[in-house]
Amino acid sequence: MSANAKDYKSDLKPVWCPGCGDFGVLNSLYRAFADLELAPHETVVVSGIGCSSRLPGYVETYGFNSLHGRALPIATGVKLASPQLNVVAVGGDGDGLAIGGNHFLHSARRNVDIAYIMMDNEIYGLTKGQAAPTTPLGDKTKSTAYGNPEAGVDPCSLAISFGATWVARGFSGDVKGTTELMKKAIQHRGFAFLNIISPCVTWRGDDQHKEIRAKAKALPPEHDSGNREAALRFCNEEGVVSTGVLYAVEHPTLVGEMQHIREKAQAKYPSSTRTDMLRAFAL
């Protein structure tokens, strides 16, 4: 370990509320980057919009706090344009599952080579407390005066059904465990999804931390992360928040497939000069 977590800290002070779970996520990220000795100039952190999406501003690598819901397309563009970069997408549960849901589906399906970290507080933090797709059924929020009429979704089982090749769950209160998961997510070849339960003390109350801590339980060591059905079962356990690597398989990745296509193209047309390109336009 030659790099130091502090080296990844930008001089911008987080705007998060005191006690916000996102501080823990940020600390894990600093440590994970340091442990993996990621070169700051070869690392890009991309986010959408939300409290959580402010994170890239606090990390001294390349960073892009983009538009609500659009972290994944931007991250995909970065990775395809410059495949040697380490690309990490981050953002909130609303950002990734509501407005950004389609990009989540398709990025996972394409197995694009990025790590996607969702900071899940079961609420819209930045806009002051409306229901997110993860908000549990019946909860009262600013937009659900009579209780949420929709059942909250589990991001991990969705990710698996979308085709993500690596899926894990962490808890922001467990900085060490989360750090290890982040490292694995970044090292995974393909689309790695890490759902981190990261309490919003302001809109979900001060007890969220404690409640999650009580429910959080590491996956049993014998869990076979190659077993899709088992992974799905652990995702949806009643009353338990299983943490750890739920699912991990190896599939061809988008960057690999693009390289493959380039090779096929070059094999098919050994010469591809400008003259070749213009040939189709003349008799």
Add this chain to the structure above:
Amino acid sequence: MSANAKDYKSDLKPVWCPGCGDFGVLNSLYRAFADLELAPHETVVVSGIGCSSRLPGYVETYGFNSLHGRALPIATGVKLASPQLNVVAVGGDGDGLAIGGNHFLHSARRNVDIAYIMMDNEIYGLTKGQAAPTTPLGDKTKSTAYGNPEAGVDPCSLAISFGATWVARGFSGDVKGTTELMKKAIQHRGFAFLNIISPCVTWRGDDQHKEIRAKAKALPPEHDSGNREAALRFCNEEGVVSTGVLYAVEHPTLVGEMQHIREKAQAKYPSSTRTDMLRAFAL
């Protein structure tokens, strides 16, 4: 059966290519509507954009051929505004899974009370043959000169993981079977998803019909459509296209929940006159 399939036929002639699978879907729809004796003025067919999405123009009920990918939000609006209507959304695989993927996820998750029929030809028909999310890995299309780098998705298993409460698969060549599935889809309380394999003779070749017919196989009668894992297994069988009702459960629906909320609101505030509404704005 007092209604007649012909009664549902508008006087607009379909623009589809001779041999297009969508003719079969349209015929099934006429028959299903007739069998269920749906009142034309209480029935709304909503679609997006694509060859398949032209369908509402051919049906003599209320119809809306809207924007690419947006059939489901519009259908949701129709149903919530006027819950007594029969609302059927239709469209292509590109319409529903590419640009419209997020609405598919959220409409299913909310269990909105509509039937959604996807006419799946594994291609973008109207725009002349680019890859759709359902196009198999390796296929050459207008946009995948070196073979599709992405694996095709199965719409039925996606629908189940999105939270759809009724999921079935049909084949446009089997007008009778498809008619029965449509009837069940319309009668289901909640979000019913019917995937109909509907060959595109122009961009997928003339053999698609035959190939599907060879692979299509009715689900065994003993299949328990309440069993999610069994349903998912049938969705993904190698070399077989299982037709029939894959999955069917009963859950609270969005229309029901909205009614429930209204009741809660009225119970909480027995009087809700305009004066009550303005009370919060004065001391």
Add this chain to the structure above:
Amino acid sequence: MTQELTLSIVGSGGDGAVAAGDILSMACASEGLHVIKTEAYGPQIRGGESSCTVRISSAPIYAQGDAIDVLVVFNWADFGRFAGELAPAEGALIFHEEKDPAPADLGNVRLVPVSFAGARSKNVFALGLLSAALGLPSAAIRTAVASRFGKKAEAVIAANLAAFDAGLQSPAAGASEIKLVYQKSEPKLLMSGNEASAVAAIDAGCRFFAGYPITPSSEILHFLAEWLPKIGGSCLQTEDELAAIGAVVGGSFAGVKSMTATSGPGLSLMAEMIGLSSMAEVPSVIVNVQRGGPSTGLPTKSEQSDLLHAVFASHGDTPRAVIACGDVEESYHAMIDAFNIAEEFQLPVIVLTDQSVAQRRETLSADKLTHEVRERHIATAEEMVDFKRYRDTPTGVSPMSAPGVKGGEYQTNGLEHDEQGRPNSMFSMHEKMNAKRYRKLDAIAERYPLYTRYGPVKAALGILCWGSSAGPVREAIEKMNAAGESVAAFVPRMIMPLPKRELEQFVASCDEILVVELSYSKQFYQYLRTEIDLPHDRTRVYARSGGKALGVNEVMLVAARLSEEVLV
């Protein structure tokens, strides 16, 4: 002795500055005073600096306070963070925490140290102090304090009332020579623009709302999520703005008055569906609360820079109507006009408001909140003979039906279509239907030439402005005319279609024209020029970025500078 004063309270998250402003405003409203209350926050999501400014007057007011007469500073560091936003007037009175010595560079102000830190509820204590110092209605404030904590334990209420009384007795109050004089009158309502929009939607008959949260429009969603179900309607929080406006178009197609509310980024996402609403002639109403742009911009601050997007966005020739509102009361009326126009003319209507109007609280009389409501006309059985949904008519408005109506079945789409709604891509049909759709704008212009005009019939200077700029401009010209100048203002409320004839008459009636707006790229000026001639030699433009409210003094300064320098 004064008939008007502006006071601000500044502190950190926990200090309750904003709550104090709310209590004070409610109390003043109940006395029949005129109040405009604004808030400001630092970048911190919670617990950072916050401030609250309340302007109180015995006569009507139209702008938030420019310069602050009285200031309560719990903490100078927080005050410093609002540099440039909270400007004490010459000789302003400042009550500040005695343990926190004042910085040196405050200019000509009167500092009164107070031991806020010692008080139990320092914000309520400050209210007592202000009551006594400024002649504010202490009984009403006391009632408002009790009401504010009404749902809490008895002890909490008692403690707060005690803090209030302690403030009332504070000797620091003696330092003030400012006393508000006013006649008590009918109690007023205190409402924000967003609340007025939501109430108006309900009054207009809206029974379906679909929306996605976004600052500074979310209060409309919150209010309707609570109220629509009570009156039999429904409110859906969608997955994004594409779905929101889609559901609105669906709900409206199904015959129910439907709307959404958003801010810039959401309006950008709605561009395509606005086109469908226009082409399929399905009424839709969109409230857009402007904030600082471009992109995510300044989400909590006001600007007038969504104008060109609102009037021109969406590919193709897409007629729509756009209505502006400049204050809370207008937010109410604009909303009902929007529904009336959408329903009658079967097109999308955008209501353009902005953060400063939408989130400030303002007093208004309940009896101002009425407005004629028009219903959608569903074709009668008679009109349904040879029913053509898109029949070409003199006004461009065609007979309409809706699901549930027997015999009215039709199939619509966003393709060009014939009178029956059947897709048709012939040039001649396209030209005919474009003409039909645009003809509706002529009818709207005729029927809704909405605008407000202030000042003399002929003037040396004529100010053109819109939306929330109107308040400061109105106050400024009142002052200038009182001082013997000759200044008028024209404020179109109907933005698309513009009241063109009236605008041209106004321009002709003034020697010089000054356009005032909060958009760096002069969007209003550009837009006006698409419709009317604004000759270069007698037109000047004062356009600056948003992020700071337009001040009455600012307008006066600019107007005065006019003869000296070119502003374009």
Add this chain to the structure above:
Amino acid sequence: MTQELTLSIVGSGGDGAVAAGDILSMACASEGLHVIKTEAYGPQIRGGESSCTVRISSAPIYAQGDAIDVLVVFNWADFGRFAGELAPAEGALIFHEEKDPAPADLGNVRLVPVSFAGARSKNVFALGLLSAALGLPSAAIRTAVASRFGKKAEAVIAANLAAFDAGLQSPAAGASEIKLVYQKSEPKLLMSGNEASAVAAIDAGCRFFAGYPITPSSEILHFLAEWLPKIGGSCLQTEDELAAIGAVVGGSFAGVKSMTATSGPGLSLMAEMIGLSSMAEVPSVIVNVQRGGPSTGLPTKSEQSDLLHAVFASHGDTPRAVIACGDVEESYHAMIDAFNIAEEFQLPVIVLTDQSVAQRRETLSADKLTHEVRERHIATAEEMVDFKRYRDTPTGVSPMSAPGVKGGEYQTNGLEHDEQGRPNSMFSMHEKMNAKRYRKLDAIAERYPLYTRYGPVKAALGILCWGSSAGPVREAIEKMNAAGESVAAFVPRMIMPLPKRELEQFVASCDEILVVELSYSKQFYQYLRTEIDLPHDRTRVYARSGGKALGVNEVMLVAARLSEEVLV
């Protein structure tokens, strides 16, 4: 004897009308002739009516044919379905299927019955017939036939060549008195506007394309999906347009020249991300191929009605550049200009083309396809000392770095930010950064005052038009001036920022002004007025819906009518 002719072939799906047009055009291009080829289809997705129109000339031409000199009709019913779109000239020569008697109302035409139904490949037979009848280059056409079927079995080639020879010998050819005369010259390329855009993107150094299919832009995606991988780039078909433009912004942020291509509905969906590209100052290039609108509109027909959306869409004050192109060659140059401007000025650039240019095939010389390419400037180590990504500079252009560059790390966003990119919502910072971002447009206006001007230096009539209207206008004014009139035209190629000074000079140099455009709501006229004065008393507007190409005769008629009637 003629130096120019326009011929059309009309049939049903299987008749091969369009294929025949392709073969003929390719052959004429190889002879060095000038060709413009267009196609038209009915609503049927396949197998419906189709037609192909080829204009051939020994001198340069700029518009597709107005009136058809020679027509091949395989089937009168199909011809009827193109009513109003295919207009035979006075005295036109029509070869038609002898078994299908001609309708009565054709006016003054010469009908020549032919037994097409008897021929083996009737389209190729028709080519032989036309060759002989019109003096077309039969050897070249024969080569083109062979090349067209080059990949098929020998027998197929032989059969087609036999059909061609049979046509050559057909006695019907004798009916024609029209003979094309021309000098053979250097072979030309035959390309569509979309193909030229795609080739130009590659020449400009674009190595990442992300897009979503949409008519009439998809050929750009198809071409780049095939070519980018060959030269080490990548092409991604995304799930929608939101993702497409998002990926482009990502790719460009990462340092690679990136673009997307779409049409109206897609451009509407991109409005929000255009704002991010502008605010975060990440270069992006968007080709928008205009089609008939609003909404889904007329997807296969041309119109000029995305102009206001292109220049003004996206909430907030959002600087961007917009470049138009009016023909295939300009499609090439506009594309490289777009990349040059985007990369140098770090903003979104929209290339506005339209269906008529994008999908017609046109001849051009290969040596016209060169254009200076500018590279993005990545700050050097020296420039990186005290690196501020958004440094406020005299041109507004700030030093840029990209992932991979050591020491250039920065964090950006769509919030208002300071010179370092740190979020900042103070008014003063907002005003400063708005000014910085808009200053870039001044620099672009200075450096790229792109426009074309035709006709005399001073003129009685000056026509203002843009994009694909330029071709017919150019031909019309050449004819009018040849006939002794005095007509000039000004065609801005840079739409945003407009070449304002040159435009004003042009307006001043003409007695009367005529604006010509294919947009029902007069978008070009409205837009011009935002920037320049177009005095009512000497300006007239001819604006109609798209869906039908602007004709040379149409322009001449309108210009002639000008003194008689008011057109606005």
